[in-house]
Amino acid sequence: MDWQEILAPFADQGRAGLLPALHAVQQQAGWIPPEAATAIARTLHVPPAEVYSLVTFYHMFYDRPTARRIVRVCTGPVCQAHGGQQLLEDALRLRNLEEGQPDEAGEWMVEAAPCLGLCSHAPAAMVGEGLYGPVPDASALFQPEALPQPVTHVAGPVRRLTQGLPRQRPLSLGEYQAQGGYAALEQALRHLSPETVRNQVKAAGLWGRGGAAFPTGLKWDYAAQAPGQPKYVVANADESEPGTFKDRVLLEGNPHLMLEGLILAGYAIGAREGYIYLRGEYTHLYPILQHALAEAREAGYLGQGILGTDFSFEVHLYRGAGAYVCGEETALFESIEGKRGYPRLKPPYPTTHGLFGKPTVINNVETLANVPFILREGPDAFRAYGTEDSPGTKLFSISGDVARPGIYEAPFGLTLRDLLEMAGGVQGTLQTVLMGGAAGVFLPPDDLDWPLTLDQGRRRGAPVATGTIMVFNQDRDLKALLLSIARFFMEESCGKCFPCQLGTRQQYDLLQRMFQGRAEARDRTRLADVIFAMHEGSICGLGQTAGLAVQSAMQLWPHLFR
Amino acid sequence: MVRIRIDGQEVSVPAGTRLLDAIRQTGGDVPTVCYHPHLTANALCRLCLVEVEGWSRLAPACVTQAQEGMVVHTASPRVERVRRTLLTMLADAVDLHEAADLQPWLQRYGIAETREEHAGARRFPLIDDNPMYVRDYNKCVLCWKCVQICATDAQYTFAITLAGRGFDTRIATFYEVPLPGSPCVFCGQCVSVCPTGALKSRREYLLEQGYTPEDFVHFAAWDAAAVHPTATAFRPGERRK
Ligand SMILES: Cc1cc2nc3c(=O)[nH]c(=O)nc-3n(C[C@H](O)[C@H](O)[C@H](O)COP(=O)(O)O)c2cc1C
Ligand code: SF4
Ligand code: SF4
Numbered sequence: 001m002d003w004q005e006i007l008a009p010f011a012d013q014g015r016a017g018l019l020p021a022l023h024a025v026q027q028q029a030g031w032i033p034p035e036a037a038t039a040i041a042r043t044l045h046v047p048p049a050e051v052y053s054l055v056t057f058y059h060m061f062y063d064r065p066t067a068r069r070i071v072r073v074c075t076g077p078v079c080q081a082h083g084g085q086q087l088l089e090d091a092l093r094l095r096n097l098e099e100g101q102p103d104e105a106g107e108w109m110v111e112a113a114p115c116l117g118l119c120s121h122a123p124a125a126m127v128g129e130g131l132y133g134p135v136p137d138a139s140a141l142f143q144p145e146a147l148p149q150p151v152t153h154v155a156g157p158v159r160r161l162t163q164g165l166p167r168q169r170p171l172s173l174g175e176y177q178a179q180g181g182y183a184a185l186e187q188a189l190r191h192l193s194p195e196t197v198r199n200q201v202k203a204a205g206l207w208g209r210g211g212a213a214f215p216t217g218l219k220w221d222y223a224a225q226a227p228g229q230p231k232y233v234v235a236n237a238d239e240s241e242p243g244t245f246k247d248r249v250l251l252e253g254n255p256h257l258m259l260e261g262l263i264l265a266g267y268a269i270g271a272r273e274g275y276i277y278l279r280g281e282y283t284h285l286y287p288i289l290q291h292a293l294a295e296a297r298e299a300g301y302l303g304q305g306i307l308g309t310d311f312s313f314e315v316h317l318y319r320g321a322g323a324y325v326c327g328e329e330t331a332l333f334e335s336i337e338g339k340r341g342y343p344r345l346k347p348p349y350p351t352t353h354g355l356f357g358k359p360t361v362i363n364n365v366e367t368l369a370n371v372p373f374i375l376r377e378g379p380d381a382f383r384a385y386g387t388e389d390s391p392g393t394k395l396f397s398i399s400g401d402v403a404r405p406g407i408y409e410a411p412f413g414l415t416l417r418d419l420l421e422m423a424g425g426v427q428g429t430l431q432t433v434l435m436g437g438a439a440g441v442f443l444p445p446d447d448l449d450w451p452l453t454l455d456q457g458r459r460r461g462a463p464v465a466t467g468t469i470m471v472f473n474q475d476r477d478l479k480a481l482l483l484s485i486a487r488f489f490m491e492e493s494c495g496k497c498f499p500c501q502l503g504t505r506q507q508y509d510l511l512q513r514m515f516q517g518r519a520e521a522r523d524r525t526r527l528a529d530v531i532f533a534m535h536e537g538s539i540c541g542l543g544q545t546a547g548l549a550v551q552s553a554m555q556l557w558p559h560l561f562r
Numbered sequence: 563m564v565r566i567r568i569d570g571q572e573v574s575v576p577a578g579t580r581l582l583d584a585i586r587q588t589g590g591d592v593p594t595v596c597y598h599p600h601l602t603a604n605a606l607c608r609l610c611l612v613e614v615e616g617w618s619r620l621a622p623a624c625v626t627q628a629q630e631g632m633v634v635h636t637a638s639p640r641v642e643r644v645r646r647t648l649l650t651m652l653a654d655a656v657d658l659h660e661a662a663d664l665q666p667w668l669q670r671y672g673i674a675e676t677r678e679e680h681a682g683a684r685r686f687p688l689i690d691d692n693p694m695y696v697r698d699y700n701k702c703v704l705c706w707k708c709v710q711i712c713a714t715d716a717q718y719t720f721a722i723t724l725a726g727r728g729f730d731t732r733i734a735t736f737y738e739v740p741l742p743g744s745p746c747v748f749c750g751q752c753v754s755v756c757p758t759g760a761l762k763s764r765r766e767y768l769l770e771q772g773y774t775p776e777d778f779v780h781f782a783a784w785d786a787a788a789v790h791p792t793a794t795a796f797r798p799g800e801r802r803k
């Protein structure tokens with residue numbers, strides 16, 4: 001193969017061209033042959049060993065030949081409860097394959113995948129570049145063309161971000177404008193100073209929907225006031241927290257909403273460049289975002305001198321390659337910079353030392369999608385829904401045993417019970433709700449009546465920022481569920497710091513021993529110690545939260561851990 | 563100068579001093595394995611974590627700078643529970659017999675080295691693929707120091723790197739080629755910083771195996787099979803799971 005030709009477009013990008021170049025080779029060859037890795041190293045002026053290092057870090061790059069089509073069967077919490085593990089085993093048996101080994105003809109390869117963000121269509125799978133679900137049986141995986149294109153149900157009492165969703169095809173720029181799209185940008189660029197934009201966002205009380213619930217306006221202030229140029233804004237579209245699929249649905253239906261928010265963020269902090277980091281498994285969103293960027297460029301919302309002002313702004317689209325940890329903000333920067341997705345030590349924080357070491361604002365897709373409304377309608381209108389400490393609406397990803405799983409847009413302050421009713425009620429007898437994702441906590445059926453706000457969530461140690469709600473009825477096997485969560489963290493730990501690198505493995509081993517009835521007397525204490533060490537000692541949020549779900553399960557169901 | 567209190571003892575140190583150095587100045591100590599005064603500090607082993615009053619998170623002593631009025635505890639119950647657990651998990655996964663810096667701590671906490679029976683241990687074949695040094699990654703704690711010194715912290719050779727991820731991270735060459743086929747210049751820097759004996763001069767290794775300097779005469783050229791037929795290198799493209 002002529003690697004030079006494939007790699008030519010990345011030649012002037014240096015190290016930051018590594019992930020795009022590897023994607024190009026992976027797509028052409030089905031793996032990264034050593035000769036291609038050498039060619040990449042030479043073209044981008046990176047040591048060959050470091051190219052290999054990247055290949056082995058990202059699960060969607062392979063250092064050995066694969067097959068023309070890779071089937072990735074979801075074994076995330078919801079899918080495994082709905083037969084995902086069985087589906088995987090059936091698929092392997094059907095084709096007489098070993099997991100991760102291609103068939104002789106090089107046609108098919110089957111492997112397990114972490115949550116694919118299609119939890120309302122469990123069991124889900126990725127075949128080639130498409131996401132499918134619910135998959136009726138293993139044979140369907142090998143005729144993906146016959147599978148229906150999943151459309152996620154979208155509903156809720158207030159439709160600010162999700163107006164007009166779901167849709168089969170994304171809103172075009174014209175359609176978005178007809179809904180008032182880009183009016184906020186126009187208004188801000190013509191009439192408001194960057195500082196005023198930041199003040200509006202602060203007055204609205206918006207906080208981040210990516211996990212940490214940090215006040216957005218404050219983050220923007222820090223970056224705006226930080227010394228150093230250039231500055232960057234980054235949209236975190238790496239959505240990989242198991243049970244979470246709101247960002248996918250937003251981007252599938254209305255990519256310009258997030259984009260307008262990103263441009264506004266750039267204006268507000270004095271950045272001229274923005275990045276979108278898209279989850280690798282959301283391959284289908286790549287052309288959608290490319291198209292939206294092209295439309296925005298064409299209409300003059302991106303580029304030099306936007307709308308005749310002296311504000312210029314460009315956006316680069318990046319794809320991840322199969323690493324949950326790259327959703328962590330500093331790991332994400334490293335990934336864009338062409339390195340292994342290792343989280344950095346903090347401080348310093350991204351607002352002073354972010355992407356390429358420069359002051360950076362990174363926000364979740366949903367966070368950014370709230371910004372146009374705030375500027376168009378004003379902070380008071382934004383606060384018309386929600387509570388004092390949690391103003392506005394929230395997208396809840398509700399999946400599992402409810403009648404109508406999907407995305408629900410609702411004001412903060414409703415209870416979990418309200419939401420479950422909205423989703424058509426629990427199917428069967430409720431056993432537990434896993435709230436906040438794999439990094440979340442289990443709640444018992446009698447703990448559903450508190451208002452979902454930041455403060456109430458913090459008091460209970462239940463993360464509300466991502467709005468992830470997975471529902472399990474009495475028929476679901478808790479042990480399998482816990483093993484699936486433990487396996488997820490074991491496979492997604494980057495391995496940088498010892499507590500998480502060793503602890504995620506020990507957590508999985510200890511659970512397996514306990515659930516197979518091989519536990520030793522001290523194993524329960526050991527497990528508690530491991531979770532403690534991960535929580536207290538880990539560098540980043542992945543390790544710090546990797547034991548939360550298991551810990552809450554130990555409190556709720558002590559009999560399982562003997 | 564700033565004044566801080568470490569385990570009840572007042573000390574004055576220049577502003578910016580690492581807590582680790584301040585702790586050692588008081589005669590105290592904490593375990594370290596990833597720290598090296600001449601290499602970029604990544605604070606990744608987390609063995610040196612200490613408690614600073616008023617801080618919500620434990621602080622790695624190897625990178626945290628002393629600030630006026632700090633009150634530091636190097637052996638609070640919280641610190642000790644994390645440290646003991648980390649050392650226990652490490653001893654389950656890695657052969658620490660030659661990790662001189664860690665041995666006293668394993669003894670202090672009475673941590674038995676149960677790796678032999680432990681299903682979750684990392685296991686690798688010994689790699690003896692060059693005349694200069696052997697690599698026994700059963701002893702590797704993944705402190706990164708060899709990779710750092712081979713790359714931008716000193717040598718700019720980029721022969722070895724981190725591969726894989728999570729628990730299955732390993733130190734590797736480009737597609738696992740033998741070292742002589744890599745850019746390695748056999749400067750020996752990696753061997754000199756390895757804290758665990760995972761990297762070892764081949765001569766030292768052979769002497770430990772009972773060979774004598776006279777025997778070396780017979781190994782005219784490097785010949786792994788002659789000394790231990792079980793040694794292998796990974797083949798290119800082979801994936802360790
Ligand atoms: C392991 C890990 C994974 C994360 N994944 C995501 C993600 O997929 N999307 C996201 O927006 N934030 C994710 N975050 C949170 C980000 O680090 C960061 O806090 C967020 O993008 C900030 O945006 P916000 O202020 O708008 O919430 C993750 C954090 C950790 C520790
Ligand atoms: S906590 Fe886990 S994911 Fe985060 S830096 Fe440490 S090893 Fe990596
Ligand atoms: S081989 Fe030695 S220096 Fe290199 S990472 Fe392992 S323990 Fe550290």
Ligand code: FES
Binds near residue numbers: 120
């Ligand atoms: S798509 Fe399978 S659990 Fe989310």
Ligand code: FES
Binds near residue numbers: 604623625
């Ligand atoms: S010595 Fe401080 S973290 Fe390793």
